[in-house]
Amino acid sequence: MARDVAITGMGVVSCAGNGVAVFWDTVAAGRCELGALTRLNVSEFSYPVGGEVRGFDAPKSGESGLDLAAQFLLAACREALGGGQANLESRHDCAIIAATNFGSASVLERFLADAAAGRRPPKGALTASLLKSDAESVALKLGLGGPKVAMSLSCASGNAAIIHAAQLVRDGVVPVALAAGYDAISRYVWSGLGVLRVMSQKGVVRPFDRDRSGTLFSEGAGALVLESREHAAARGARVMALFLGGGMNNNAYHMAHSQEDGQGIRDSMLMALEDAGLSAEQIDHVNAHGTATKLNDPTETRAIKAALGQRALEIPVNSIKGTVGHGMGAAGSFEAIASIMALREGIIPPTINFETPDPECDLDCVPNMARRAAAKTVISNSAGIGGCNCAVIFASEDFR
């Protein structure tokens, strides 16, 4: 069984646009789509700015039975399955790997409110609040007959889903799998993220800038269709890119603080290189986690240098979080899609809001303006609370 796995479909719902084409236009142009939150009572919060999905009319789409997070997941998966030259019409063997931080958190919040008030929660509330329910609901609505896997590795979830989906395809468990990361903003979620004190009170995300002041979270979902190259060829599907390898690990250091030497991120990148059978010199581009927190960016810079050596100083290393925010469980998926589009279009999206270089973040971060570059390979990093790290490597469809 070949280890390279074909990416044959992508779908996205985000503050930067719903649909891959709109999303890519926004990301490549470096347009910031973060703004004041409209669904929450922002007077309650210290951080009123984030990335809400707009123009997403769920009831019209007939998905009103689902929580907003699951609706995002469904819409992204639907686009991914329908994309490409050949729709995936035979879905009885298609697995879904749905990964998230909080799943249907609004349902959980209502369930917990009922329980706290001594009210018997409505029938189905506990079940609907479980992470597994979203994967099951989407599988049911899309007619997916393969395994329904729910995963959670905090903000590295989106990449974790891609790695696991690729492993199921490589191992021959299924010929095709959907890998999706998703999350939605809710009062419970925003309250928790607020107390972590990693968000920018200035309301702007400046990855790798000396004056960066924190990240801003956003919501949505990103989905990728992964299948064996043989399966893709047999059904005439267009191969958009190849998944070459991935690595996921834990810092084993602290629940809420990252390890300053970047060892965990470095190791996840090295695992991905080993899995892909590549050397550092074969990497053309890094899509960084780049959260714009004081701690992450220099830590990740050290990790990238340690993993790629001299190559780290020769290639573009961008972060799209200034544009789309930190998508929580969807972050890895957003960045995977941006990475693949960068390979396909020959354009590296910019790291926006960059004004003042930071000597501790001395990589070429593609400041403020997109750049033409014929990259053949890209490594995309994600990390999350609890010390989770996931790195994935994609290549253009003709790489090998």
Place this chain on the structure above:
Amino acid sequence: MRIAITGIGVVSAIGCGRTEFRENLLEGVGAIESTALPDGTLVEAALIKGFDLKNYVEAKKVYLDRNSALAMGATVLAMREAGCKAAPVNPARLGLSTATTFGNMATAAAFHQKLVEKGPRLAPPLIFPHAYANATNSLLSIEFGVRGPNCNFNSGFTAGAHAIAWAAGRLAEGRADAFLAGGTEALCPEILLGGLSDGIFGSEGFAPGEAAAMLFMETEISATKRSATPLAFIKGMGFSSGSLDSVASAIDRAVRAAGISARTIDVAIAGIRASGRIDCGQVEAMRKVLPADCPIIAPQVFTGATFAVSAPIDVIIAALAASDGRYPPPIKLVDGEIRVTEEAINKNAVNTAVVSVDPNGDAVALVIGG
């Protein structure tokens, strides 16, 4: 594939530690009993009584959800049995693969309560990270210094089997020398109340059970190098989805992966919860591929339904039986009901099938043998 199991740790309502757990299981001692919720509602559940993490871990924890505490206890036991202090594994080559369905629900409820009382700005920062579904996984990584491949599954009754299969797959690929793999579920009033409302617990459903179970798995090379004695081996695994018949397909795929026939399966341990139609259908589906005289064991009849821990517990039972052939009392389908009709059995089994199935139709089978 031959992945060695060299350590086991179990914390359950029928016993903590291999000796107490196993003796009670072989005796057919059940732990399901009536429990009163804060509002006076009674629910049948199997809760772990008297668990104290201080009996397992020396360092005092500032905050720990019960779900994470149970997992930590089981992991300490598995590490101890695998002899990790005497012959440590390189932390970068030690992986962790965990599973939980409900996560740290009690912490989520506590955070939510403070949110209601104090508002978003004054919600407690300490406990929010512990409310994440990966919190237990992260805490285990930190506590035991596990820096190798890492994953966390939340897919209900099959999550534990996915966690074990993922670990076995990575070991087979050479991505790690050893792995901790298993699951954890703690019950709190919110889960019990919600389960009653949903009809999954109580007279319409089944009795839930608390538990954590962890396996120390390693390649044969690693076990040999460390002079660790394998209790048993994971020989094959299979996945299937769809209807109840998926159980049969999963077994078929697992035995083929193990290079054997389903007719050579001596005992089956199934994720049966004694909850009516689904379980009866599962037994009937298993009977289609297993030998007619193959006993079927259903540990959750005694431990309560342990969700993501069910498969890790079943693998532990199979691993222990691999050396002495002793299995808990089997079940039978009598008048459309699951019943325990016999005493514990002795069977010199070569291959045990562990079959995990979720009501959503997903099934995972593992072949365990000596």
